Amino acid sequence: xxxxxxxxxxxxxxxxxxxxxxxxxxxxxxxxxxxxxxxxxxxxxxxxxxxxxxxxxxxxxxxxxxxxxxxxxxxxxxxxxxxxxxxxxxxxxxxxxxxxxxxxxxxxxxxxxxxxxxxxxxxxx
Numbered sequence: 211x212x213x214x215x216x217x218x219x220x221x222x223x224x225x226x227x228x229x230x231x232x233x234x235x236x237x238x239x240x241x242x243x244x245x246x247x248x249x250x251x252x253x254x255x256x257x258x259x260x261x262x263x264x265x266x267x268x269x270x271x272x273x274x275x276x277x278x279x280x281x282x283x284x285x286x287x288x289x290x291x292x293x294x295x296x297x298x299x300x301x302x303x304x305x306x307x308x309x310x311x312x313x314x315x316x317x318x319x320x321x322x323x324x325x326x327x328x329x330x331x332x333x334x335x
Contacts, residue, residue: 261332262323269326274319277305 240248266275273295280286280294281302288302295302308318315321327333 258332261330262327265323265326265330265332269322270319274305274322277302278319278323281306 266278270278276295277291280291281288286294288299288306291302292299304317306319308315308321310316
């Protein structure tokens with residue numbers, strides 16, 4: 211038995227009708243300021259990416275590089291990475307963020323990368 215749910219109505223709209231909507235009416239509207247901000251961020255990312263790649267090669271273990279690549283560049287979640295690599299989700303999290311041992315944060319690819327970036331003067335912001 212299906213239930214009535216007005217949040218999931220589908221309405222067919224012709225292309226001509228769709229064109230009459232302003233860009234602000236579209237589901238994923240991006241203001242000119244937001245678009246400019248996204249463009250500047252993309253330019254900055256492109257500028258620092260080669261150095262980040264070098265730092266990843268120097269500072270991270272091969273497993274950390276693999277997990278960082280799968281998580282941040284390929285967009286897999288921790289569970290998917292764990293299944294692909296045959297390890298636990300907790301291990302994936304520790305490869306990325308480290309863990310607390312005797313009250314101290316240790317390990318973690320992101321912590322290593324931040325430290326390496328600071329040493330080289332690579333700033334993201």
